[in-house]
Amino acid sequence: MNAPAKKLRVATTSLAGCFGCHMSFLDIDERILKLVELVEFDRSPITDIKHCGPCDLGLVEGGVCNAENVHVLREFRANCKILVAVGACAVNGGLPAQRNHLDLRDILEEVYETEGGLARGSKIPNDPELPLPLDKVHPIHEVVKIDYFLPGCPPPADAIWKFLTDLIAGRTPVMGHGLLHYD
Amino acid sequence: MTGTFTLDGREIAFEPGQTVMQAALAAGVFVPHLCYHPEFRPHGSCKLCTMKINGRPATSCTMPAVAGMEVESDTAEINDKRRMLVQMLLVEGNHFCPSCEMSGNCKLQALGYTLGVMTPHFTHFFPDRPVDASHPEMLLDFNRCILCELCIRASAEVDKKNVFALSGRGMKKHLVVNAESGRLADTDFAATDKAAEVCPVGVILKKRRGFAVPIGKRTYDIKPINEQAERFKPVAPTVREKA
Numbered sequence: 111m112n113a114p115a116k117k118l119r120v121a122t123t124s125l126a127g128c129f130g131c132h133m134s135f136l137d138i139d140e141r142i143l144k145l146v147e148l149v150e151f152d153r154s155p156i157t158d159i160k161h162c163g164p165c166d167l168g169l170v171e172g173g174v175c176n177a178e179n180v181h182v183l184r185e186f187r188a189n190c191k192i193l194v195a196v197g198a199c200a201v202n203g204g205l206p207a208q209r210n211h212l213d214l215r216d217i218l219e220e221v222y223e224t225e226g227g228l229a230r231g232s233k234i235p236n237d238p239e240l241p242l243p244l245d246k247v248h249p250i251h252e253v254v255k256i257d258y259f260l261p262g263c264p265p266p267a268d269a270i271w272k273f274l275t276d277l278i279a280g281r282t283p284v285m286g287h288g289l290l291h292y293d
Numbered sequence: 294m295t296g297t298f299t300l301d302g303r304e305i306a307f308e309p310g311q312t313v314m315q316a317a318l319a320a321g322v323f324v325p326h327l328c329y330h331p332e333f334r335p336h337g338s339c340k341l342c343t344m345k346i347n348g349r350p351a352t353s354c355t356m357p358a359v360a361g362m363e364v365e366s367d368t369a370e371i372n373d374k375r376r377m378l379v380q381m382l383l384v385e386g387n388h389f390c391p392s393c394e395m396s397g398n399c400k401l402q403a404l405g406y407t408l409g410v411m412t413p414h415f416t417h418f419f420p421d422r423p424v425d426a427s428h429p430e431m432l433l434d435f436n437r438c439i440l441c442e443l444c445i446r447a448s449a450e451v452d453k454k455n456v457f458a459l460s461g462r463g464m465k466k467h468l469v470v471n472a473e474s475g476r477l478a479d480t481d482f483a484a485t486d487k488a489a490e491v492c493p494v495g496v497i498l499k500k501r502r503g504f505a506v507p508i509g510k511r512t513y514d515i516k517p518i519n520e521q522a523e524r525f526k527p528v529a530p531t532v533r534e535k536a
Protein backbone atom coordinates (compact mmCIF):
# COMPACT_ATOMS: atom_id res chain seq x y z
CA MET A 111 0.00 0.00 0.00
CA ASN A 112 1.30 3.49 -0.81
CA ALA A 113 1.56 5.92 2.07
CA PRO A 114 -1.05 8.69 1.83
CA ALA A 115 0.25 12.18 1.12
CA LYS A 116 -0.69 13.22 4.63
CA LYS A 117 -0.78 10.83 7.57
CA LEU A 118 -4.23 10.08 8.94
CA ARG A 119 -4.72 11.29 12.48
CA VAL A 120 -6.14 8.59 14.75
CA ALA A 121 -7.46 8.80 18.33
CA THR A 122 -8.27 5.81 20.51
CA THR A 123 -9.85 5.41 23.92
CA SER A 124 -11.15 2.78 26.28
CA LEU A 125 -14.44 3.63 28.02
CA ALA A 126 -16.19 0.81 29.95
CA GLY A 127 -13.82 -1.76 28.48
CA CYS A 128 -10.94 -3.85 29.81
CA PHE A 129 -8.24 -2.58 27.44
CA GLY A 130 -8.39 -5.99 25.79
CA CYS A 131 -9.22 -4.39 22.43
CA HIS A 132 -6.19 -2.12 22.74
CA MET A 133 -4.07 -5.16 23.61
CA SER A 134 -5.44 -6.95 20.56
CA PHE A 135 -4.62 -3.85 18.50
CA LEU A 136 -0.99 -4.10 19.71
CA ASP A 137 -1.10 -7.76 18.69
CA ILE A 138 -0.73 -6.62 15.09
CA ASP A 139 2.94 -6.90 16.14
CA GLU A 140 5.48 -5.65 13.61
CA ARG A 141 2.71 -4.43 11.34
CA ILE A 142 2.53 -1.46 13.69
CA LEU A 143 5.69 -0.17 11.97
CA LYS A 144 3.84 -0.17 8.69
CA LEU A 145 0.86 1.46 10.38
CA VAL A 146 2.83 4.40 11.78
CA GLU A 147 3.94 5.21 8.24
CA LEU A 148 0.27 5.71 7.44
CA VAL A 149 -1.16 7.19 10.62
CA GLU A 150 -0.20 9.35 13.58
CA PHE A 151 -1.84 9.12 16.98
CA ASP A 152 -3.75 11.85 18.75
CA ARG A 153 -5.43 11.19 22.11
CA SER A 154 -4.77 7.56 22.98
CA PRO A 155 -3.40 5.43 25.83
CA ILE A 156 -0.44 4.98 23.47
CA THR A 157 0.42 8.70 23.45
CA ASP A 158 -1.01 9.85 26.75
CA ILE A 159 -2.45 12.97 25.05
CA LYS A 160 -5.36 13.90 27.33
CA HIS A 161 -7.78 15.56 24.91
CA CYS A 162 -8.69 14.82 21.36
CA GLY A 163 -8.02 17.33 18.56
CA PRO A 164 -9.46 17.13 15.04
CA CYS A 165 -8.92 13.55 13.78
CA ASP A 166 -9.68 11.47 10.73
CA LEU A 167 -10.46 8.36 12.70
CA GLY A 168 -11.55 7.57 16.26
CA LEU A 169 -11.47 4.04 17.68
CA VAL A 170 -13.62 3.56 20.77
CA GLU A 171 -13.32 0.50 22.98
CA GLY A 172 -15.90 -0.12 25.70
CA GLY A 173 -19.48 0.95 26.30
CA VAL A 174 -20.73 3.85 28.38
CA CYS A 175 -21.06 3.18 32.12
CA ASN A 176 -20.45 6.57 33.75
CA ALA A 177 -20.71 10.32 33.16
CA GLU A 178 -17.07 10.65 32.13
CA ASN A 179 -17.51 8.00 29.42
CA VAL A 180 -20.29 10.16 27.94
CA HIS A 181 -18.05 13.26 27.88
CA VAL A 182 -15.15 11.40 26.29
CA LEU A 183 -17.42 9.79 23.71
CA ARG A 184 -18.92 13.18 22.79
CA GLU A 185 -15.43 14.67 22.52
CA PHE A 186 -14.51 11.88 20.11
CA ARG A 187 -17.65 12.36 18.05
CA ALA A 188 -17.08 16.12 17.85
CA ASN A 189 -13.49 15.66 16.65
CA CYS A 190 -13.37 12.47 14.58
CA LYS A 191 -14.58 12.34 11.00
CA ILE A 192 -15.07 8.59 11.28
CA LEU A 193 -15.95 7.01 14.60
CA VAL A 194 -15.67 3.25 15.09
CA ALA A 195 -17.10 1.04 17.84
CA VAL A 196 -14.34 -1.52 18.49
CA GLY A 197 -15.18 -4.69 20.38
CA ALA A 198 -18.20 -6.29 22.01
CA CYS A 199 -18.56 -3.71 24.82
CA ALA A 200 -18.67 -0.73 22.47
CA VAL A 201 -20.99 -2.63 20.11
CA ASN A 202 -23.55 -3.99 22.60
CA GLY A 203 -22.43 -3.04 26.10
CA GLY A 204 -20.65 -6.36 26.50
CA LEU A 205 -20.12 -8.05 29.82
CA PRO A 206 -20.37 -4.80 31.87
CA ALA A 207 -23.97 -4.54 30.61
CA GLN A 208 -24.75 -7.76 32.45
CA ARG A 209 -25.33 -5.52 35.46
CA ASN A 210 -28.22 -3.82 33.67
CA HIS A 211 -30.97 -5.86 35.28
CA LEU A 212 -29.61 -5.18 38.77
CA ASP A 213 -30.26 -2.08 40.86
CA LEU A 214 -27.18 0.18 40.91
CA ARG A 215 -27.41 0.98 44.63
CA ASP A 216 -27.73 -2.72 45.47
CA ILE A 217 -24.58 -3.45 43.48
CA LEU A 218 -22.57 -0.66 45.08
CA GLU A 219 -23.73 -1.65 48.57
CA GLU A 220 -22.86 -5.26 48.03
CA VAL A 221 -19.44 -4.56 46.53
CA TYR A 222 -18.33 -1.82 48.93
CA GLU A 223 -20.26 -2.42 52.14
CA THR A 224 -21.78 -5.83 52.73
CA GLU A 225 -19.62 -8.36 50.88
CA GLY A 226 -17.35 -10.49 53.04
CA GLY A 227 -13.65 -9.65 53.24
CA LEU A 228 -14.04 -5.86 53.27
CA ALA A 229 -12.25 -3.70 55.85
CA ARG A 230 -14.54 -2.73 58.69
CA GLY A 231 -16.41 0.52 58.05
CA SER A 232 -16.00 0.29 54.23
CA LYS A 233 -18.26 2.74 52.42
CA ILE A 234 -19.32 3.34 48.84
CA PRO A 235 -16.62 5.70 47.44
CA ASN A 236 -17.97 9.23 47.14
CA ASP A 237 -15.03 11.36 46.03
CA PRO A 238 -16.03 14.30 43.79
CA GLU A 239 -13.18 13.24 41.46
CA LEU A 240 -14.97 10.00 40.67
CA PRO A 241 -17.33 10.02 37.70
CA LEU A 242 -20.90 9.16 38.60
CA PRO A 243 -21.97 5.71 37.39
CA LEU A 244 -24.98 5.52 35.08
CA ASP A 245 -27.84 3.28 36.14
CA LYS A 246 -27.33 1.20 32.99
CA VAL A 247 -24.38 0.41 30.72
CA HIS A 248 -25.07 1.40 27.11
CA PRO A 249 -23.52 0.51 23.77
CA ILE A 250 -22.00 3.67 22.27
CA HIS A 251 -24.38 3.81 19.30
CA GLU A 252 -27.15 4.60 21.78
CA VAL A 253 -25.33 7.85 22.69
CA VAL A 254 -23.67 9.19 19.50
CA LYS A 255 -23.73 8.29 15.81
CA ILE A 256 -21.25 5.54 14.99
CA ASP A 257 -19.93 5.04 11.47
CA TYR A 258 -18.46 1.53 11.68
CA PHE A 259 -18.66 -1.43 14.04
CA LEU A 260 -16.01 -4.06 14.62
CA PRO A 261 -17.36 -6.78 16.97
CA GLY A 262 -15.30 -9.33 18.88
CA CYS A 263 -14.20 -9.85 22.48
CA PRO A 264 -11.67 -8.70 21.48
CA PRO A 265 -11.65 -8.43 17.69
CA PRO A 266 -8.60 -10.43 16.59
CA ALA A 267 -5.50 -8.46 15.60
CA ASP A 268 -6.00 -9.64 12.01
CA ALA A 269 -9.52 -8.21 12.02
CA ILE A 270 -8.27 -4.86 13.34
CA TRP A 271 -5.53 -4.87 10.72
CA LYS A 272 -7.94 -5.74 7.92
CA PHE A 273 -10.36 -3.08 9.12
CA LEU A 274 -7.74 -0.33 9.29
CA THR A 275 -6.02 -1.17 6.02
CA ASP A 276 -9.38 -1.38 4.21
CA LEU A 277 -10.43 1.96 5.63
CA ILE A 278 -7.10 3.70 4.97
CA ALA A 279 -7.21 2.42 1.40
CA GLY A 280 -10.67 3.94 1.00
CA ARG A 281 -12.56 0.62 0.91
CA THR A 282 -15.57 -0.31 3.02
CA PRO A 283 -14.08 -2.76 5.52
CA VAL A 284 -15.31 -6.32 4.93
CA MET A 285 -14.68 -8.99 7.57
CA GLY A 286 -14.73 -12.52 6.18
CA HIS A 287 -15.07 -15.86 7.96
CA GLY A 288 -12.94 -16.00 11.09
CA LEU A 289 -12.53 -12.23 11.31
CA LEU A 290 -16.12 -11.43 12.26
CA HIS A 291 -17.06 -12.96 15.57
CA TYR A 292 -19.01 -11.84 18.61
CA ASP A 293 -16.92 -13.62 21.24
CA MET B 294 -46.33 -32.78 -7.37
CA THR B 295 -42.79 -33.25 -8.63
CA GLY B 296 -40.87 -31.04 -10.99
CA THR B 297 -38.51 -28.14 -10.76
CA PHE B 298 -38.54 -24.48 -9.81
CA THR B 299 -35.85 -21.84 -10.13
CA LEU B 300 -34.05 -20.50 -7.08
CA ASP B 301 -31.88 -17.45 -7.76
CA GLY B 302 -31.77 -18.63 -11.35
CA ARG B 303 -30.75 -22.19 -10.50
CA GLU B 304 -33.01 -25.15 -11.33
CA ILE B 305 -34.09 -27.04 -8.19
CA ALA B 306 -35.86 -30.42 -8.36
CA PHE B 307 -38.39 -31.32 -5.68
CA GLU B 308 -40.21 -34.39 -4.49
CA PRO B 309 -43.92 -34.63 -3.74
CA GLY B 310 -44.85 -32.83 -0.54
CA GLN B 311 -41.58 -30.95 -0.20
CA THR B 312 -41.48 -27.32 0.79
CA VAL B 313 -39.35 -24.79 -1.08
CA MET B 314 -36.87 -24.86 1.78
CA GLN B 315 -36.62 -28.65 1.92
CA ALA B 316 -36.00 -28.83 -1.81
CA ALA B 317 -33.36 -26.11 -1.60
CA LEU B 318 -31.56 -27.78 1.32
CA ALA B 319 -31.76 -31.18 -0.38
CA ALA B 320 -30.07 -29.58 -3.40
CA GLY B 321 -27.31 -28.26 -1.12
CA VAL B 322 -28.47 -24.64 -1.09
CA PHE B 323 -28.32 -23.12 2.39
CA VAL B 324 -31.41 -21.28 3.60
CA PRO B 325 -31.17 -19.04 6.69
CA HIS B 326 -33.50 -20.36 9.40
CA LEU B 327 -34.04 -20.50 13.16
CA CYS B 328 -37.40 -22.16 13.87
CA TYR B 329 -36.99 -24.86 11.21
CA HIS B 330 -35.59 -28.25 12.25
CA PRO B 331 -35.42 -31.14 9.79
CA GLU B 332 -37.17 -33.52 12.19
CA PHE B 333 -40.14 -31.29 12.95
CA ARG B 334 -43.11 -29.93 11.09
CA PRO B 335 -42.46 -26.37 9.89
CA HIS B 336 -43.47 -23.58 12.21
CA GLY B 337 -43.12 -20.45 10.07
CA SER B 338 -42.50 -18.06 12.95
CA CYS B 339 -38.95 -16.70 12.77
CA LYS B 340 -39.24 -15.45 9.16
CA LEU B 341 -35.51 -15.84 8.54
CA CYS B 342 -36.25 -18.20 5.64
CA THR B 343 -38.42 -15.66 3.82
CA MET B 344 -37.95 -15.67 0.06
CA LYS B 345 -39.65 -13.91 -2.80
CA ILE B 346 -41.81 -16.49 -4.47
CA ASN B 347 -43.19 -15.33 -7.79
CA GLY B 348 -42.50 -11.80 -6.57
CA ARG B 349 -44.23 -12.11 -3.20
CA PRO B 350 -42.49 -12.62 0.17
CA ALA B 351 -43.30 -15.95 1.83
CA THR B 352 -41.68 -18.23 4.39
CA SER B 353 -39.98 -20.94 2.37
CA CYS B 354 -40.19 -23.44 5.26
CA THR B 355 -43.99 -23.54 4.98
CA MET B 356 -44.43 -22.93 1.24
CA PRO B 357 -45.04 -26.12 -0.76
CA ALA B 358 -42.85 -26.34 -3.85
CA VAL B 359 -44.79 -25.94 -7.11
CA ALA B 360 -43.38 -26.58 -10.58
CA GLY B 361 -42.33 -23.46 -12.41
CA MET B 362 -42.10 -21.15 -9.39
CA GLU B 363 -39.58 -18.37 -9.62
CA VAL B 364 -37.89 -17.94 -6.27
CA GLU B 365 -35.39 -15.33 -5.06
CA SER B 366 -33.47 -15.87 -1.84
CA ASP B 367 -29.87 -14.72 -1.71
CA THR B 368 -30.47 -11.13 -2.82
CA ALA B 369 -29.37 -7.86 -1.23
CA GLU B 370 -32.97 -6.88 -0.57
CA ILE B 371 -33.94 -10.12 1.20
CA ASN B 372 -30.68 -10.39 3.14
CA ASP B 373 -31.19 -6.81 4.39
CA LYS B 374 -34.48 -7.91 5.90
CA ARG B 375 -32.92 -11.04 7.39
CA ARG B 376 -30.16 -8.93 8.90
CA MET B 377 -32.78 -6.75 10.53
CA LEU B 378 -34.57 -9.79 11.98
CA VAL B 379 -31.32 -10.98 13.55
CA GLN B 380 -30.70 -7.50 14.97
CA MET B 381 -34.17 -7.37 16.50
CA LEU B 382 -33.66 -10.78 18.12
CA LEU B 383 -30.28 -9.69 19.49
CA VAL B 384 -31.64 -6.55 21.23
CA GLU B 385 -34.79 -8.23 22.48
CA GLY B 386 -32.89 -10.68 24.70
CA ASN B 387 -29.53 -10.50 26.46
CA HIS B 388 -26.97 -11.94 24.07
CA PHE B 389 -23.51 -11.70 25.58
CA CYS B 390 -21.73 -14.16 23.32
CA PRO B 391 -18.35 -14.01 25.13
CA SER B 392 -19.95 -15.65 28.19
CA CYS B 393 -22.37 -17.95 26.36
CA GLU B 394 -21.75 -21.70 26.36
CA MET B 395 -23.42 -21.94 22.94
CA SER B 396 -21.06 -19.50 21.28
CA GLY B 397 -19.54 -21.03 18.16
CA ASN B 398 -22.42 -23.52 17.89
CA CYS B 399 -25.29 -21.03 17.90
CA LYS B 400 -27.47 -20.54 14.84
CA LEU B 401 -28.44 -16.97 15.67
CA GLN B 402 -24.80 -16.00 15.97
CA ALA B 403 -23.82 -17.98 12.88
CA LEU B 404 -26.52 -16.24 10.85
CA GLY B 405 -25.27 -12.90 12.18
CA TYR B 406 -21.86 -13.79 10.78
CA THR B 407 -22.93 -14.89 7.32
CA LEU B 408 -25.38 -12.03 6.96
CA GLY B 409 -22.71 -9.56 8.11
CA VAL B 410 -24.48 -8.23 11.20
CA MET B 411 -21.83 -5.83 12.54
CA THR B 412 -24.08 -4.05 15.04
CA PRO B 413 -27.33 -4.73 16.88
CA HIS B 414 -28.36 -1.28 15.52
CA PHE B 415 -31.52 -0.99 17.63
CA THR B 416 -31.77 0.11 21.26
CA HIS B 417 -31.26 -2.81 23.62
CA PHE B 418 -34.14 -3.91 25.82
CA PHE B 419 -31.82 -5.41 28.46
CA PRO B 420 -34.72 -7.45 29.88
CA ASP B 421 -34.61 -9.02 33.32
CA ARG B 422 -34.88 -12.79 32.82
CA PRO B 423 -33.59 -14.84 35.77
CA VAL B 424 -32.02 -18.19 34.91
CA ASP B 425 -33.45 -21.49 36.20
CA ALA B 426 -30.63 -23.62 37.61
CA SER B 427 -32.93 -25.82 39.70
CA HIS B 428 -32.51 -28.99 37.65
CA PRO B 429 -29.54 -31.17 38.65
CA GLU B 430 -28.37 -31.73 35.07
CA MET B 431 -29.77 -28.90 32.97
CA LEU B 432 -29.68 -25.13 33.04
CA LEU B 433 -32.21 -22.75 31.48
CA ASP B 434 -30.87 -19.34 30.51
CA PHE B 435 -33.98 -17.52 29.34
CA ASN B 436 -31.93 -14.44 28.43
CA ARG B 437 -31.20 -15.98 25.04
CA CYS B 438 -34.62 -17.41 24.13
CA ILE B 439 -35.85 -16.42 20.67
CA LEU B 440 -39.26 -18.09 21.06
CA CYS B 441 -38.76 -20.54 18.20
CA GLU B 442 -40.86 -23.13 20.09
CA LEU B 443 -38.61 -26.03 19.09
CA CYS B 444 -38.27 -27.16 22.72
CA ILE B 445 -42.03 -26.92 23.14
CA ARG B 446 -42.63 -29.01 20.03
CA ALA B 447 -39.96 -31.56 20.95
CA SER B 448 -41.22 -31.98 24.48
CA ALA B 449 -44.85 -32.34 23.41
CA GLU B 450 -44.46 -34.36 20.20
CA VAL B 451 -41.41 -36.56 20.87
CA ASP B 452 -40.91 -36.73 24.64
CA LYS B 453 -44.70 -36.60 25.32
CA LYS B 454 -43.98 -34.53 28.41
CA ASN B 455 -45.11 -30.99 27.67
CA VAL B 456 -42.42 -29.45 29.79
CA PHE B 457 -42.35 -26.07 27.99
CA ALA B 458 -44.92 -23.51 26.86
CA LEU B 459 -45.20 -19.87 25.85
CA SER B 460 -47.00 -17.44 28.09
CA GLY B 461 -47.97 -13.78 27.69
CA ARG B 462 -48.71 -11.86 24.52
CA GLY B 463 -46.82 -9.55 22.18
CA MET B 464 -43.85 -7.91 23.89
CA LYS B 465 -44.58 -9.88 27.05
CA LYS B 466 -44.46 -13.30 25.42
CA HIS B 467 -41.94 -15.58 27.10
CA LEU B 468 -41.02 -19.21 27.61
CA VAL B 469 -42.33 -20.90 30.76
CA VAL B 470 -41.88 -24.27 32.40
CA ASN B 471 -45.07 -26.25 32.97
CA ALA B 472 -44.84 -26.78 36.72
CA GLU B 473 -46.76 -25.09 39.47
CA SER B 474 -43.51 -23.72 40.87
CA GLY B 475 -42.37 -22.78 37.35
CA ARG B 476 -39.08 -24.58 38.05
CA LEU B 477 -37.52 -27.14 35.75
CA ALA B 478 -36.60 -29.36 38.71
CA ASP B 479 -40.31 -29.85 39.40
CA THR B 480 -41.00 -31.43 35.97
CA ASP B 481 -40.08 -34.85 34.60
CA PHE B 482 -37.61 -33.22 32.17
CA ALA B 483 -34.46 -35.31 31.56
CA ALA B 484 -31.13 -34.49 29.96
CA THR B 485 -31.80 -37.31 27.46
CA ASP B 486 -35.03 -35.68 26.20
CA LYS B 487 -35.29 -34.54 22.60
CA ALA B 488 -36.18 -31.12 24.00
CA ALA B 489 -32.75 -30.97 25.62
CA GLU B 490 -30.98 -30.92 22.26
CA VAL B 491 -33.05 -28.84 19.86
CA CYS B 492 -32.52 -25.28 21.06
CA PRO B 493 -30.82 -23.32 18.26
CA VAL B 494 -29.41 -20.81 20.77
CA GLY B 495 -27.97 -21.02 24.28
CA VAL B 496 -31.04 -21.51 26.49
CA ILE B 497 -31.26 -25.23 27.29
CA LEU B 498 -27.79 -26.24 28.41
CA LYS B 499 -26.26 -29.31 29.96
CA LYS B 500 -24.55 -28.44 33.21
CA ARG B 501 -20.81 -29.02 33.61
CA ARG B 502 -20.45 -29.28 29.84
CA GLY B 503 -19.91 -25.62 28.89
CA PHE B 504 -16.95 -24.52 26.76
CA ALA B 505 -15.95 -28.18 26.21
CA VAL B 506 -14.86 -27.50 22.62
CA PRO B 507 -12.06 -24.94 22.24
CA ILE B 508 -12.45 -21.80 20.13
CA GLY B 509 -11.47 -22.58 16.56
CA LYS B 510 -12.97 -26.10 16.66
CA ARG B 511 -16.65 -25.29 17.23
CA THR B 512 -19.30 -25.97 14.60
CA TYR B 513 -19.28 -22.56 12.95
CA ASP B 514 -15.61 -21.80 13.56
CA ILE B 515 -14.75 -24.50 11.09
CA LYS B 516 -17.05 -23.41 8.30
CA PRO B 517 -19.68 -20.66 8.12
CA ILE B 518 -23.25 -21.90 8.45
CA ASN B 519 -24.07 -21.08 4.84
CA GLU B 520 -21.48 -23.65 3.76
CA GLN B 521 -23.07 -26.37 5.90
CA ALA B 522 -26.40 -26.85 4.13
CA GLU B 523 -25.97 -30.63 4.37
CA ARG B 524 -26.46 -30.48 8.15
CA PHE B 525 -30.04 -29.29 7.69
CA LYS B 526 -31.13 -31.62 4.89
CA PRO B 527 -34.74 -32.77 5.17
CA VAL B 528 -35.38 -36.22 6.60
CA ALA B 529 -38.02 -38.58 5.21
CA PRO B 530 -41.57 -37.55 6.17
CA THR B 531 -42.08 -40.81 8.06
CA VAL B 532 -39.15 -39.99 10.34
CA ARG B 533 -40.52 -36.49 10.66
CA GLU B 534 -44.00 -37.62 11.60
CA LYS B 535 -42.64 -40.03 14.18
CA ALA B 536 -40.57 -37.19 15.56
Ligand code: SF4
Pocket residue numbers: 292387388389390393394395396397399400401402437494495496
Ligand atom coordinates in the same frame (compact mmCIF):
# COMPACT_ATOMS: atom_id res chain seq x y z
S1 SF4 C 1 -27.41 -17.61 22.23
FE1 SF4 C 1 -26.09 -17.28 20.47
S2 SF4 C 1 -26.29 -15.09 19.99
FE2 SF4 C 1 -27.08 -15.42 22.07
S3 SF4 C 1 -25.35 -15.06 23.44
FE3 SF4 C 1 -25.34 -17.26 22.99
S4 SF4 C 1 -23.97 -17.47 21.22
FE4 SF4 C 1 -24.53 -15.32 21.36
Ligand code: SF4
Pocket residue numbers: 437438439440441442443444445468491492493494496497
Ligand atom coordinates in the same frame (compact mmCIF):
# COMPACT_ATOMS: atom_id res chain seq x y z
S1 SF4 D 1 -35.63 -22.23 24.66
FE1 SF4 D 1 -34.57 -22.47 22.72
S2 SF4 D 1 -35.81 -24.01 21.65
FE2 SF4 D 1 -37.07 -23.23 23.29
S3 SF4 D 1 -38.27 -21.54 22.38
FE3 SF4 D 1 -36.44 -20.63 23.32
S4 SF4 D 1 -34.96 -20.52 21.66
FE4 SF4 D 1 -36.53 -21.98 21.01
Ligand code: FES
Pocket residue numbers: 325326327328329336337338339340341342343352353354355
Ligand atom coordinates in the same frame (compact mmCIF):
# COMPACT_ATOMS: atom_id res chain seq x y z
S1 FES E 1 -37.37 -21.15 9.35
FE1 FES E 1 -39.07 -20.50 8.19
S2 FES E 1 -40.05 -19.09 9.48
FE2 FES E 1 -38.43 -19.88 10.76
